[in-house]
Amino acid sequence: MSSRLENFINGAFVEATGSSDMDVVSPVSGERVAVSPISEAADVDAAFAAAREAFAAWKSVTPSERQRCLLALADKMEEHSDELVEAQHRNTGQPRRIIAEEEVAAGADQLRFFAGAARLLEGRGAAEYMGGHTSYVRREPLGVVAQITPWNFPLMMAIWKIGPALAAGNTIVLKPAESTPESTLVLARLAGEVFPAGVLNVVLGDGSTGKLLTEHPTPAMVAITGSVRAGQHVAASAAEGVKRTHLELGGKAPAVVFADADLAKAAEALITFGTFNAGQDCTAVTRVIVEDSIHDEFVDLLAAEARKVTTGHSDDAKNDFGPLNNVRHYETVCTKLKNIPAHATVVTGGAPSEDATGFFVEPTIITGVRQEDELVQEETFAPVLTVQRFSTEEEAIELSNGVEYALASSVWTTNHTRAMRFTRDLDFGCVWVNTHLLLVAEMPHGGFKSSGYGKDLSNYSVEEYTRVKHIMHALD
Numbered sequence: 001m002s003s004r005l006e007n008f009i010n011g012a013f014v015e016a017t018g019s020s021d022m023d024v025v026s027p028v029s030g031e032r033v034a035v036s037p038i039s040e041a042a043d044v045d046a047a048f049a050a051a052r053e054a055f056a057a058w059k060s061v062t063p064s065e066r067q068r069c070l071l072a073l074a075d076k077m078e079e080h081s082d083e084l085v086e087a088q089h090r091n092t093g094q095p096r097r098i099i100a101e102e103e104v105a106a107g108a109d110q111l112r113f114f115a116g117a118a119r120l121l122e123g124r125g126a127a128e129y130m131g132g133h134t135s136y137v138r139r140e141p142l143g144v145v146a147q148i149t150p151w152n153f154p155l156m157m158a159i160w161k162i163g164p165a166l167a168a169g170n171t172i173v174l175k176p177a178e179s180t181p182e183s184t185l186v187l188a189r190l191a192g193e194v195f196p197a198g199v200l201n202v203v204l205g206d207g208s209t210g211k212l213l214t215e216h217p218t219p220a221m222v223a224i225t226g227s228v229r230a231g232q233h234v235a236a237s238a239a240e241g242v243k244r245t246h247l248e249l250g251g252k253a254p255a256v257v258f259a260d261a262d263l264a265k266a267a268e269a270l271i272t273f274g275t276f277n278a279g280q281d282c283t284a285v286t287r288v289i290v291e292d293s294i295h296d297e298f299v300d301l302l303a304a305e306a307r308k309v310t311t312g313h314s315d316d317a318k319n320d321f322g323p324l325n326n327v328r329h330y331e332t333v334c335t336k337l338k339n340i341p342a343h344a345t346v347v348t349g350g351a352p353s354e355d356a357t358g359f360f361v362e363p364t365i366i367t368g369v370r371q372e373d374e375l376v377q378e379e380t381f382a383p384v385l386t387v388q389r390f391s392t393e394e395e396a397i398e399l400s401n402g403v404e405y406a407l408a409s410s411v412w413t414t415n416h417t418r419a420m421r422f423t424r425d426l427d428f429g430c431v432w433v434n435t436h437l438l439l440v441a442e443m444p445h446g447g448f449k450s451s452g453y454g455k456d457l458s459n460y461s462v463e464e465y466t467r468v469k470h471i472m473h474a475l476d
C-alpha cells in the first residue's frame, strides 16, 4: 500500500481534509509510488491563514536573518541530498546523478545567491525632487504569494520560486505538480527546520487546487511555471483580484547554425542540449535552423551524436536522460510522432524506446519540416529536434522568430559581428552564442510573447517579489 502524502502547513505535515486522491506513478515502471490528496478549499484556506499569520512577523525580519535562514536551507539540502534525489527519482525517473548535480547542488547554490541578494535590495536614491521635501523609496515584500510549479525539474523550479520570494520577505503557499510532489515535500520539511512556521506552506493537488490558490483572496501575486494554457487561466483569474502574475510558460528554442561554426562541436552540443532531461526543458534546443550549404553534412553529424545518447534502461546509471514524466504527456508525444507530416523525414528515433517498460522516447531528428507544422510551432517537450534550412541571415531570423514562444535561442558562428546582429535580432528572453541551455543564478531567466513574462533567477526575480512605496518628508 503506497503512503498517502500530506500537506505541509504552519510548520507541520497535516492530512488534507477532503477524500479525493490521485496516484503518483513512477514513469520508469508505470507503478504507483504514492497517493496524493487533491487538496480542497479548506486546505487552501488553512495554508493561506498560516502564511498570513507568519507574514506579520516575517516581513520585519532583517535581511541578515533572512540570509541566515536561506543559507541554512542550502546547507540542509546538501546534507539531505540522497533523500531529495530518491524522492524526486521516484516521481520523475531522471538519472539520480543528474538530480544530484543539476537540482540539489545547483539548487543549493541558487539559494545561496538569493541569500546574498536578500541584503542587496534597494530603492533609488533619496533626494529633494521638490524644493523643501525629501523623497525616497521603500522596497517592501508583497505579502503572501501563491506559487505553482511544474513536473520537469520539480526541485529546481521550487527553488526558483521560493528563493526570491523568501529573500524579499514574503510568505508562501506553493503547489507542486500532481505527478512530482515528493521532493518538494522533503524541501518543505527541511525549510520547516529553519524558517518560522507558516513562512513556507505546501499544498498538494492538481489543476483544480492550483485554481483555488489563484482565486483565493489572500495572495498578492501568483507565480506559475507550466503550459501556456495553465498560465492563461492563472492570468485571467488573477485579473479578477487585480493580483500580480509571474508566468514562465515554456519555449520552442531555435539554434541557428552557420557554415562557419565549429560543426562537430555544435552538433554534439545541440544533441546534448536538445535531449537533456528528455527534452522536457523549456529552453531545450528544439528547432535546428541550418545554413543551406551545410544542411546534409550537419544532419549527419546530428544523427551520429543522437545515436550516442542513451535512454530507456531501467537502471538509470546507464541513461543520459530518463523517461517522459507522465502517461498523459507520453501519449501526447507518441501521437505527435505517429502523425509526422508526409513531407518530413525521420532521420533517427521517432518512436518510444523498444525495450523499456516506462515512458521513454528515443532521441529524434526530423528534417524537411515546414514552418507552419505543429512540430515547429508547438512545444513537444520531448527529445525531438526538427531541422530547417536557410540561405540568408534575414531568413534565419524570420524562421527563428516565427513562433509564438520566445524564451531562449542560440546562434552558432565564428563571425563576431554576425553574432552581435543575432543577439539583437533574435526575439527571445535569452540568446546564447556558441552554446545553449546554460544558466547561472546571477542572470535572469524568462521569456517574451507566449512564453510569458517575469524573470526567474537574478536580482530581477527578487525585485519582482517586492513593491516600491514613495515616501516624502516635508523639511519644515
Ligand code: NAD
Pocket (backbone or CB within 6 Å): 148, 149, 150, 151, 152, 175, 176, 177, 178, 205, 206, 207, 208, 209, 210, 211, 214, 224, 225, 226, 227, 228, 229, 230, 231, 233, 234, 248, 249, 250, 251, 281, 282, 329, 379, 380, 381
Ligand atoms: P500544466 O501547465 O497543466 O501544469 C503545470 C502546473 O500548473 C501544475 O502544478 C498544475 O497542477 C498547475 N495547473 C494546471 N492547470 C492550472 C490552472 N488552471 N490553474 C492553476 N494551476 C494549474 O502542465 P501539463 O499539462 O502537465 O503539461 C503540458 C505541457 O506544458 C507540456 O507538454 C509542456 O509543453 C508544458 N510544460 C512547460 C513547463 C515549463 O517549464 N515551462 C513545465 C511543464 C510543462
